[in-house]
Amino acid sequence: MTTRTRRRVVERTMFALTGAATAVTLGILFFLLGYVAWQGAAAVSLDFFTHLPAPVGERGGGMANALVGSAKLLALAAAMGIPIGFLGGVYLAEYGGRLAGLVRYAADVLNGVPSIVVGITVYALVVVPMGHFSTLAGGIALGLMTIPVTLRTTEEFLRLVPAALRDGALALGAPRWVTIVRVVIPAGARGIAAGILLALARVAGETAPLLFTAFSNRYWSPGVRQPTASLPVMIFTYAIAPYDDWHRQAWAAALVLLAVVLGANLLARAALGRGRPA
């Protein structure tokens, strides 16, 4: 075989291998989605959305309280994580300085902390002093986890705002803070909103930190000072149990969770246009 042929054969082989890798990867990932969709669709019913869990071992019941609980937890997480992440990102983008490097590193650390460790910390800091598990503690744990993504996204999209806009406002005599608040931030608002949506979608699926903070609840959880059921925790509890009915409900819950998370991601991407994810 001539060198030229050998080289061509090598090229074809390697590209065939990468093609195979792609096929396998895509195949597995789409199988995953399809399987959840198939099992979940078979199990989802109106009861699932409207009923409370039934006593152990009895058929029927639903996860209405878990759906509401997850929504409340996300609302709390947003209330806590967005202000800190957003204003922190504003600082990084507009002012910078030595502090900025430290803040970025801290955000990276916070991002890399395993979610279960965040749960332990919030347990020690919130649950024990409060004296009981609560939706609030769960919301705080999830809020802590939204901070890094929100911070990074805000900084990134504020940096993308053209300098001409800032300069124009400053030239007209606006103080710096007015420039930021009324010119720069609105210009970057769409990307920031998309990033926040992505951050919330990410924590919507988190289970581990909720195990020690929001705990779980077989009833409705009024207010924020009581433990609450949540979709991910219910999926986990039902999946490892031996009851077939619980398994079915776990699939339904997984489908709902997946739909919400992927839907939020799609929405965020659409808002960003053909941009990179945050």
Added chain:
Amino acid sequence: MEEVGTVAPPVGGPGRTVIARRPTPPQPPATRPLAPPLLRVGERRRWRLGDPAFRALAAGFALSVVGIALLIAVVLFRRSAAARQAFGWSFLWTSTWDPVFLRFGALPFVYGTVVTSALALALAVPFGLGTAVCLAELLPRSVADPLAFLIELLVAVPSVVYGLVGIFVLVPVMRTLTAPVAATLGWIPLFAGPTYGVGLATAGVVLAVMIVPFIVAVSREVLLAVPQAQRDAALALGATRWETLRHVVLPYARSGIAGSVVLALARALGETMAVTMVIGNRPEISASLFAPAHTMAAVLANEFTEATGDLYLAALIEIGLVLFGIACAVNALARLLIPPEAARP
């Protein structure tokens, strides 16, 4: 906008007024008009406090992020005091985990974490990188872009969903697949039986599936960022596309890809739910990949809410501290490798 300008008279000499008509400058990008006017005459004085106040506010929030990270470290450190004093550094290489006789060592969990993560990387990197290469270099953009978009969506799938599919699909499959392997290759300690379906190998596979989309997404971005000029130069010299890839593009993108791998590793290390559902939850070190094991994150999920006794709880928190330390180190490594622009949160 037209402008009529006056040129200032030269210093010290008789001036001549020149009226010049400048060409119309390009229009600035269309923005919403700033109405009402930001300032009225005389307003600027009132807002002298505004700037420092706002800056302080933003700085305060930014600093709170640092404060939170520190707080986590401090809480973990202080609450693990009992265990650190009782066991010292030997905690890291003791392999007993005995809540009855109060002997605790983190080695089985460190072992499980390291092995599952290593296995996950070993599986995910070839597939992930291969897919990224295919999507970035080979397939036409019209095909590659939607596929890449879908894969990026999969980064967002929650861990517990992977665990669910893991329990009901992967575990039976692994049980069927590993039994003949253990039967034939069982003399190699790595493949020794018995096979349960749950174990290190299954957890490694689940983790691999979880981190592949991540590697694909970031690596593809990095590959796309390689300047076309580099590729063209190699092709012009007569290299095949594969040779270009291997000798020019990949080395150029090497640190970015390495960074993506490290970030994927960071995610795998902290993964809790999917792992605890398929690993067998047995704090034991075994040479076989088919043996059940435990990881640091999984033992926390299982035993944290019920560890009675201060030493038991402190030992668990110390495991949390070790996990935190490893996560910090891996993240620092990733930051060195990936340029900040391409980094993913």
Added chain:
Amino acid sequence: MHRTRRLSWAIAGVLAAGAAAAHAAILVNGAGATFPYPLYSKWFDEFHKRNPEAQINYQSIGSGGGIRQILEGTVDFGASDGPMTDEQLAQAKVPLLHLPTVLGAVVPIYNVAGAGTLHFTPEALAGIYLGTVTRWNDPAIAAANPGTPLPDAAIVPVHRSDGSGTTYIFVDYLAKVSPEWAKRVGRGTSVNWPVGLGGKGNEGVAGLVRQTPYAIGYVELIYALQTKQPYGDVRNRAGRFVGATLASVTAAADAAAAHMPADFRVSITDPPGADAYPIASFTWLLIPTRIPDENKGRILKQFLDWMLSDGQSFAAGLGYAPLPPSVIAREREALARIAVGS
């Protein structure tokens, strides 16, 4: 003007209704044993039907969890099938009462096709979990099961990965019947298991055994019944192979009921008695003797009172044995010691 006033009344009405609804439900939180969870779940549901304002939210996180959470005060009551040790009781902020609720049995479940009901000797069970008996056709098992075809397959022992009263009952029994177990492993809600896979909760163990061929696990009887898994007989101290039934579990408590200690902490594993089931136990609710919240305290006391009378009738339907009458009488006396309000 009229529209605004009507609107304000409407809003006030909604708020009032919301406030009323919020006040109507009193949520009491408990956590602990998975052993009695099916029965507790039924009890709390039935009690809620009879008292719509009472919502008792119980999370089955394992006896270890129940003990820890009640010690930390993050729940209003705990539940455990392993009685708390003196050291643990000393850590409680408020003195705790152990109140027995029901009797249950821990049964060995297994996943061996075609084996029917297997007979287990204490030595076999100890050996399986010590790792000395490794195959299903080992003489230790085969000798007790003549005529039953046992496969030459490796046993997969399954135990609890979380802190468990069910574990406590089981290892308490093993420690009594096997000196080697007592020395090597000991008793506790979490132990250093020589072999086996870990499942979370009774549910997790039952699930693992169900899905893993040739596995053996130990669970509360109701979990075997509800998941339709076969469970074995165990040889008792009198030498007879006894299965877990209402009668055999009640017989196990007979000897202990007569000499019940004042704090109700007693072990009834490996009891004397020809018909007694060897791996049975009381299960307890851990109630603080001082409950500052008036509403919660009232609900709890009402529930306990109901549990001791009407509640016991639900036990048999779910495979648990009701408490002996003498124990019930003594518990009612103990109930009076719970002080409600500040």
